[in-house]
Amino acid sequence: MSKKKIRLGVFGFGCVGQGLYHVLEQTKGLEAEIVKICIKNPSKERELPSSYFTTQKEELLNDDKIDVIVELIDDPEAAYHIVKEALQKGKGVVTANKKMVAENFKELIFLQNQYNVPLLYEGSCCASIPIIRNLEEYYDNDLLNGMDGIFNGSTNYILSKIFQENKAFESALKEAQENGFAETDPTLDIEGFDPKYKLCIILAHAFGVFVKPEQIANFGIHKISPHDILFAQEKGLKIKLVSKCRKIGDKVFGFVAPQFVDKDHYLFNVENEFNSVAVEGAFSEHQLFVGKGAGSYPTGSAVLSDISALTYNYRYEYKKHNQNTSLQFSNEISFEVYVSWSNGTKINLDDFEEISEKFSGAKINYLIGRIKLETLRKTEWVRSKDTSLILTPGSKVNFVEEKEDIYDKDFV
Numbered sequence: 001m002s003k004k005k006i007r008l009g010v011f012g013f014g015c016v017g018q019g020l021y022h023v024l025e026q027t028k029g030l031e032a033e034i035v036k037i038c039i040k041n042p043s044k045e046r047e048l049p050s051s052y053f054t055t056q057k058e059e060l061l062n063d064d065k066i067d068v069i070v071e072l073i074d075d076p077e078a079a080y081h082i083v084k085e086a087l088q089k090g091k092g093v094v095t096a097n098k099k100m101v102a103e104n105f106k107e108l109i110f111l112q113n114q115y116n117v118p119l120l121y122e123g124s125c126c127a128s129i130p131i132i133r134n135l136e137e138y139y140d141n142d143l144l145n146g147m148d149g150i151f152n153g154s155t156n157y158i159l160s161k162i163f164q165e166n167k168a169f170e171s172a173l174k175e176a177q178e179n180g181f182a183e184t185d186p187t188l189d190i191e192g193f194d195p196k197y198k199l200c201i202i203l204a205h206a207f208g209v210f211v212k213p214e215q216i217a218n219f220g221i222h223k224i225s226p227h228d229i230l231f232a233q234e235k236g237l238k239i240k241l242v243s244k245c246r247k248i249g250d251k252v253f254g255f256v257a258p259q260f261v262d263k264d265h266y267l268f269n270v271e272n273e274f275n276s277v278a279v280e281g282a283f284s285e286h287q288l289f290v291g292k293g294a295g296s297y298p299t300g301s302a303v304l305s306d307i308s309a310l311t312y313n314y315r316y317e318y319k320k321h322n323q324n325t326s327l328q329f330s331n332e333i334s335f336e337v338y339v340s341w342s343n344g345t346k347i348n349l350d351d352f353e354e355i356s357e358k359f360s361g362a363k364i365n366y367l368i369g370r371i372k373l374e375t376l377r378k379t380e381w382v383r384s385k386d387t388s389l390i391l392t393p394g395s396k397v398n399f400v401e402e403k404e405d406i407y408d409k410d411f412v
């Protein structure tokens with residue numbers, strides 16, 4: 001395959017933009033050159049000469065010498081307009097913006113086809129773990145049953161600091177932000193939106209199913225209380241923010257929620273900004289990817305890998321979708337959860353299919369029970385700031401109609 005030299009117009013010179021610049025500097029074999037960088041604040045001090053920078057996006061988008069736009073800004077709305085215009089102008093695009101991709105997925109694929117240009121976004125999902133390219137290429141012919149793991153580096157960092165160093169939630173979040181792991185708006189991380197956007201992208205490449213972010217349930221770590229942490233520690237458990245998706249028959253489910261994990265669970269020792277993705281194929285069986293899921297260089301290296309792929313004219317073929325499967329996304333599942341709430345908050349116990357344990361104390365109450373995801377999506381009490389929801393360690397997910405356990409005990 002012929003290799004071509006690429007001239008880049010880069011949007012954003014923050015955590016990931018600077019990481020890309022440095023990894024590009026140290027990668028001698030890649031025929032790529034940064035022509036111009038568009039930023040927002042012209043008076044910020046930069047490590048490169050001012051001639052590199054502009055605040056005028058058209059300077060990049062209208063430059064015929066620039067053939068690839070690398071979009072690395074922290075504003076998904078502005079990013080969408082930049083990426084759309086770049087594709088319309090016939091430029092290939094690399095982005096790390098999962099919210100922007102997840103919210104505009106079908107239109108972005110339409111634009112790629114209409115203008116015959118590639119859009120690559122490996123850095124948007126689990127940073128340094130090359131999961132999208134693997135789903136597209138390696139798992140092309142393998143029947144995937146399911147995937148799950150930790151898809152967000154900053155929440156894993158926060159949970160690690162809480163469990164390993166007894167740090168308070170707020171100071172652990174501040175540290176994650178100082179290290180460049182958190183999104184500019186950290187609610188995207190701690191409320192589970194960021195891993196949900198990644199799940200949207202992964203569902204498309206794993207199963208060929210396009211799901212809007214609002215169709216997917218996300219429960220975050222922001223309401224986990226000191227009592228929940230004590231509950232876990234007393235039982236030798238940790239809490240991880242886990243994303244799951246799985247196919248049964250012609251249905252696929254996916255959601256994001258915190259889960260208690262015990263010391264035998266494969267996520268127990270995945271700490272700090274590391275992510276982990278477990279893939280279960282029909283024939284390949286279980287495989288585990290682990291790598292840094294946030295940070296300047298890990299994300300920069302994923303972006304670099306996409307740029308490198310463009311020198312070989314690589315583009316996603318959306319193979320699973322084009323295989324024309326009849327898979328449908330469904331939230332008709334139930335699972336076992338631990339729910340805790342403070343005195344004064346009301347939980348509707350009738351919402352649970354069964355309750356196996358219940359405790360009421362002076363300060364805290366909790367129960368362990370099985371509940372339908374659709375019930376949780378409709379109920380008000382789960383949205384209360386004093387209610388915390390965590391999947392139990394071996395929580396089995398059932399499709400409501402099928403009434404069958406669908407997880408191998410040793411998998412999740």
Ligand SMILES: NC(=O)c1ccc[n+]([C@@H]2O[C@H](COP(=O)([O-])OP(=O)(O)OC[C@H]3O[C@@H](n4cnc5c(N)ncnc54)[C@H](OP(=O)(O)O)[C@@H]3O)[C@@H](O)[C@H]2O)c1
Pocket residue numbers: 011012013014015016017038039040041042044072073074075078096097098123124127180181182183184293294295296299
């Ligand atoms: N950080 C991570 O670990 C990580 C991991 C995976 C994916 N990502 C994704 O990568 C992207 C960038 O994240 P980041 O952490 O690098 O953000 P960041 O450190 O906050 O940097 C954002 C950059 O975007 C620039 N910018 C903002 N709005 C702009 C606009 N309208 N036009 C031009 N430039 C604009 C800013 O300009 P100024 O410098 O002038 O302020 C800044 O250079 C996001 O989509 C994020 O979700 C980040």
